[in-house]
Amino acid sequence: MAKVTIDGVEMEVPDGTTILNAARSVGGDIVPPAMCYYSKLEGSGGKCRTCLVKVSQGSTNDPRPMPKLVPSCRTTVMDGMVVENITSPEVLEARKGVVEFLLINHPLDCPICDQAGECDLQNLGYKHGAAATRYEEERRTYKKIDIGDKIKLHMDRCILCYRCTYVADQVADGDRCHGIINRGDHAEISTYIEKAIDSDFSGNMIDVCPVGALTDKTARFGSRVWFTKPMDAHRDCDNPKCSGKVVVWQKGEDILRVTGRKDAYHEVDEFICNTCRFEKKKASDWVIEGPRHINNKSVISANHYEHLKDIKEDVEKYQRQVASNINKA
């Protein structure tokens, strides 16, 4: 076990844990943002540099600080390590620069993009970015590509996080036909001459995409996310690897879109199959469990009402907490 301090919060985590996961084990403001790291995909991380943190003390044995900011998703903790995330102005400044670089080629077409409202880059830009761009050159542009008949790829919006290629490799079985061609500024997600991916789990690349580069064609321009109601739902899926546990995005009784259930870090709990995602769009296909909990800071929570039961539980929990605090004092 290793004892680490992140932003003054002390915690004990098993050896070999990354700084990012150590921070996530506590949660809250000390968790660095991550665009490319995805805990369910092996090998992801280390590409986007948004999770940079400052290590002001390497370990108990060697208390020297690390010379540069380190990516927290790839750096493992050491006993006695002291990490600064939002308490370090240097980190915030670096992150601002990273966001500016990520946005250099990212088109500002949020009004058109289906991902707007649940986009990691949008959230990151609002939180850490500058209000205006300094970039004056032409942005790179690509033709839109159809990956199969259900997924649309807007290469313009891609930030090259490689998450989708890991999905194609690890989640969607079958021949590897989805990857990245060319290098540097010309790098581009490709399916080898637009070859359709016909794996049953290819749709998960939509969920893992942190931006709107990969979108669901069956729900394309259907509605903005904040006009739909996310509801937890499940069904008995024939596919043994698919749990059938999803979020259906409803407008009235209609189901416009089906996605996996995402946690606080926008990672899906379980990958779902393409049948559940693209073909089951009737309310009768699903057993609806209830409204999904949405953070009230999110635009999706506008006009979204959750069970009174849950709110009651929250209130009771809070009351118990207050009562115990009073007893202690």
Place this chain on the structure above:
Amino acid sequence: MQPLTNRSKAVLQKEMTFAEKLYLPAIINGMIITFKHMFKKAATIQYPEQKREFSPIYRGHHVLKRDDEGAERCTACGLCAVSCPAEAITMQAAERKEGEEKLYREEKYAATYEINMLRCIFCGLCEDACPKEAIFLTDRLVPTEFERNDFVFGKDKLVEKVDDRVDVTKRQTQNVIDFKQNKKYSHNK
């Protein structure tokens, strides 16, 4: 009960005097006031032949603007609808097909766009929220109707006609106009 303000007066029901009982002095007093007003400047005007001057930022009938080439600017992003405190705006987006580039500016456009003028409180938040400079409130008045349904204005009443543009330059500050003409930005090239 205790009065809320000290301005309330108890109603007196005392006997009227002889002069009051005659009524004539009171009527004459009233008529004097009436006739005096005949020689004063009228407070009203002959609408619709005459119209009052509007403030340049009067918030009336909305307009959905077209760009210089005549393509609709609205891209159905839904920010006006989400900012609308009266929930008066609804829209349905559609994808632009090939060959429609002259009609719609962006890849996505509003296939239907409706404002319920009975719900609208003319606050102008939609205009503030619009990232595409598509919706503006203008100094035109919303016409009266007889049926409730007629107050739901669709694109036919909101989108400006290509040959009959609605001038909104008075609503824009110098900063906005400079931003729109600065050659430094790619949208002006």
